[in-house]
Amino acid sequence: MAERIDPWRAELPENYARLMEEFGISPFEEVLPDIPDPMSIMRRKIVFGHRDFRRVLERMLRGEDFAVMTGLMPSGKMHLGHKMVIDQLIWYQKMRGARIFLCVADLEAYSARGLSLAEARRIAIEEYLANYEALGLDLKGCRVYFQSEDEHVKRLAFLLSKKVTLSELRAIYGFTTESNLSSLFYPMIDVADILHPQLPEFCGPIPTVVPVGIDQDPHLRLARDMAGRFQKEFGFIPPSATYHKLLPGLIEEKMSSSKPESAIFLTDDDETIRRKIMNAFTGGRPTAAEQKREGGNPDICRVFDLYLYQLIPEDRRLLEVRETCRTGGIICGECKQMAIELLLDFLGGYRERYASALERVRSTFQEHV
């Protein structure tokens, strides 16, 4: 890109900047120039921050092994916002040396959402793993595991829990005497998920990157702390992280499984997608005439967010759309029509891939217990 304007709404919101400073997260742009063929969400500062990413990047550049760790909580449906993590895994999977670990956080779904392990398994398979594979992630090339079944993670969680006190946990997560013990212990499982690729049974000590939303940072900080406390026993290298902004909802602030009209699910049908996008909040003017005269505001528009985060990966094309909007060259109805078409185009071939992925994933994971 020739022009050095900041077309990506790249000014971080006030609260992000404060969080970064308070918790020592570095801006991602400082590593960006060294990343070969970065993803659009990296170029656009949607991936906005990192901790120690250079440690992983150096391995990556030399074609050496590094670990990528992430997880999914099987509750509700997979939406476009979740796709962002999978896109990153797919990007990493192209690198020689990437060892990908993918955790199904069924114990979290049990503890935090009250699902049975059987329900959590069904959701993990139908809503998440099948979609991941349909999106292009090669699950066979990853270590995919369910927390409820994994020996290594639960053992490590208990070992870790010896060096953390209740007052520390309270400072990070807060709890009362009426909290149940599973909610108190769960963070140890989460930390064990993050550190377990470094156990002797897997990679041994290895630079690890955890791509997460900023809301996951408390777990990351605790994992990095704990890595230090068990340095002697396991030689853990503090895990690196990258932080991405969360895809805003179509109407609500956040895209969330629990707000279906605000989220686009990968399993939505055409009609549903049309309705949801037509109802999305935009940066348009009250009348078409006004819009043509004064232009729209893409910087507050949830349809433009869809382009920015997902639907238009080519920067030049995105900038054109942005300019057209700002100069009144398009009204919101037309623009929404374009978003619908882009999304349905994508989902056209996708649905078949999903159906065949679901079959494969079922036969791999259904009867695993």
Add this chain to the structure above:
Amino acid sequence: MAERIDPWRAELPENYARLMEEFGISPFEEVLPDIPDPMSIMRRKIVFGHRDFRRVLERMLRGEDFAVMTGLMPSGKMHLGHKMVIDQLIWYQKMRGARIFLCVADLEAYSARGLSLAEARRIAIEEYLANYEALGLDLKGCRVYFQSEDEHVKRLAFLLSKKVTLSELRAIYGFTTESNLSSLFYPMIDVADILHPQLPEFCGPIPTVVPVGIDQDPHLRLARDMAGRFQKEFGFIPPSATYHKLLPGLIEEKMSSSKPESAIFLTDDDETIRRKIMNAFTGGRPTAAEQKREGGNPDICRVFDLYLYQLIPEDRRLLEVRETCRTGGIICGECKQMAIELLLDFLGGYRERYASALERVRSTFQEHV
């Protein structure tokens, strides 16, 4: 036995009686008459109490399946007091229908004693499992497992932890904000140990007896409570328990691995055994003359305890020894000599059995991780 005196020091100490009443433990003598061929420690009220033992007994009498669950914490050395639980397992193992579960509590040794899992494993094998097998327990006929390795128990522990609050745990075990999380979570593993024989992967819901010292009752009460809370999910039958008194130490109040001069270890050599017994606290008089005139007091004598708990299983013989002591027919030095001989007799053949058991146990459990 014809005579209905109570020669076994059978009056329970004040504190036992209080504990039984407070926590609803029933006297074992109410089930004793229905037990075919009871062990000497049952006849002598060393096994003094029970909860719901009749539920297990009825199964036993009909030759139907029931579970026996116990565990060992691999820390320190196995002493004669520990032997009492194994004697009970061996007794149960003779019953058609007994399904025996034996837990190596290596996570407890890690959490409570700071042992590494590797150290705990070595101790479990050398000090406990090899001794168990040498004593006559058929380990192959039991499900022996290490907590650190067992999938089912750790998963169940986490599931259980959802229905227990911090304030409950504090009421039972007490803790402060500076307690570490492993000590707080550990009771869930203990409860999962007790309940896991009833999982569908093992026996399904089944009457289970847990033979324990009275000091383990808090775990038992919690396990029985939790069985009720997860009735719907698993159909758990509240586990039954029997309670035995703890073998007193030779000098100290309690026989404990951490007080070597007060404990007789199964791996002690002859010289050590002679010394320890010669130094034991007795109920003798200050001088031999006085003893011959007034008699000794077996009821406070730690050598007589060895006879009562372990060395003289025949009741008539034990009563004779007791009478001889009380009437001044023997002085303490002679009596100690007799105890030493009985013990060395037992250990004579035992040591060879131990050596060959150790080899077998090592090859089964050494490289299990």
